[in-house]
Amino acid sequence: MGKVFKYTLIDLARNRFVLGYALLMLALSQGLFLLEDDPMKAMLSLVQVVLALVPLIALIFTVVYLYDIQEFTQLLAVQPIARRSILGGQLLALATALLVAQGFGLGLPLLVHAPGPSALMLSLSGSALVLVFAALGALIALRQREKARGVGMALVLWLGFVLVYDAVLMWLMFTTSDYPVEPFVVPLAALNPIDLARILVMLEIDLAAMMGYSGAVYKSFFGSAAGMTMAGAILVLWVLLPTWGAFRVFRRKDL
C-alpha cells in the first residue's frame, strides 16, 4: 500500500486541480479576513464557504481522479499486489493531497488571522468533511462505470446534503410545529455530515444561542463531552462506512 500511496501522492502533488484548490481556498480565506475588520465575522463567512465548497471539491475531485486513472488501476491490479493495497494507497494519497491543500489554503490563514479553538474546530471539521466526501466519492466512482453518471451522482449527493436534507428537516419541523418534536427532529441534522460539521463549529464559536430553540437543543445534545464524542464518532462512521463499501466493491469489481 505504501508504494502505491507514495507514487500516487507524487502524481497528485503536481496535479493542477489540487494546486488550484489550495490557491482558491487561500484566496477565499485571505480575502475574507482582509475584507472584514472583525476576524470572527470573517470566520463566520468562511464557515459557510467551507461547508459548501469543501464537500463539493472533495467529492468531485475524488470521482474524476479515480475515473481518470482507471486504466492505470487495471495495470496495477495485474501486478502481484492485493487490490486492497491499490485502493488503500490511492485513497490515502487522495485524502492526504486534499488535506495538505486545505491546510495550506484554509489552515494557514486561520492560524495567522484568528488562532484559537474556533479556528481549530473549523479546520478539523473541514478536514473531516474532506475525508467523508473523498470516501463517498470513491464509493461512487467504483460502483458506477460511466464517468458522466458518476459525476452526476456526486453532484446530486452534494445537493442532497447541502440543500435537500435541510429543506426536508425544516419542512418536517414546520409541519409538526404544533407538537414538541423538535428535540427529536433537530438531532436528525447530525445524520448529515455537513450539518454535523456546522453544528460543531457553531457550538465552538458559541453561536448556538443565536439559533433559538434549535440552538438550545443542539447545545444540550452536543454541548457536553459525551455529545462531542458522539458527534466525532458519527463523523468517523461517515468516513468508515463508505470506505468499507468502496473496498468491498473494488474487491469484487470486474476491471
Add this chain to the structure above:
Amino acid sequence: MAEARITCEGLGKRYGALWALRSADLTFHKGEVVMLIGPNASGKTTLIKCLLGLVHPTEGRITVEDTVIDARARAPQPDYRNSIGYMPQISQFPPSLTIAQLFAMMADVRGLAPDQLDDRLIAELGLDRQLDKRLSTLSGGTRQKVSAVLAFRTHPTILVMDEPTAGLDPVSAARVLKEAGALRDHGGTVLITSHLMEEVEALADRVAYLEDGALRFLLPVNVILERTGATRLAQGLPRLLEQMNEHQRTH
C-alpha cells in the same frame, strides 16, 4: 507436447444476462505464442482479463502454473502474477509522473531491485532520452513503448499483449514482437490479441478463434494452412471458418 502453463476448464463469464465467454476449455503451453483472434465482442478481452485476474469468472477454473483461480472460490493470493507481464491496448498512466518515476513505481510494487530488471528495451525503443518527461506529455505511440518496457522488464514467463502494435511505429512494433519471440524461445508463454494478422502470424505457433463468447478452434498455424491450402493466415482463417460452417450445416 510441451508442458502446460495455463489451463482453462469450462471457463465462463456472464455480464447480467449476456455470456461474454462460455465454457472455454483451452491450454497454453510453455514456449509458445498463441494468437487470440475473433470479431469484436467475441470474448478475447474477457478471456485475457480472466487470466490476469481483472475479471472474476462466473464458472469454471483457470490454473496458472500451480495457482488455481476458481469461479466458486475466493481469488488466490496475488503472488502468481509475479510471472505475468501485461501490455494493455490502452496505456494510461498517472499524468504527472515522469517515465522514470513510473518505471521506479512498478519495480517497487514488485519489490525488484534495478539489477533484477531487463531495461534493454528502454534504449532500444528510444525512451532513454525521455525518462524525465511527464507521462501526460507523451504521444500515444510513446505511451505504448512505455507499456512494452513495463511488460518485458520484469522477466515474465507469461506475457499477455492486447493489440501490442497499435499506435507503434513499424520499427518499434517489429522490435516488440521480436522480444516476444525471444521470450517464447526461452520457454515463455505469449498470448497476443491483434487484428493485424500479417504482423503477428510469423510469430504465432497456434491460433485461438473466438466467436460470440465461444472458442471455435485452437489450432497450430501450420495445421490451419495445411487444411485450407492457404499460404497466409489472412487467407486461411476465412477458409477454415467456411469449412467449419459447411461441416456444421451438413452434419
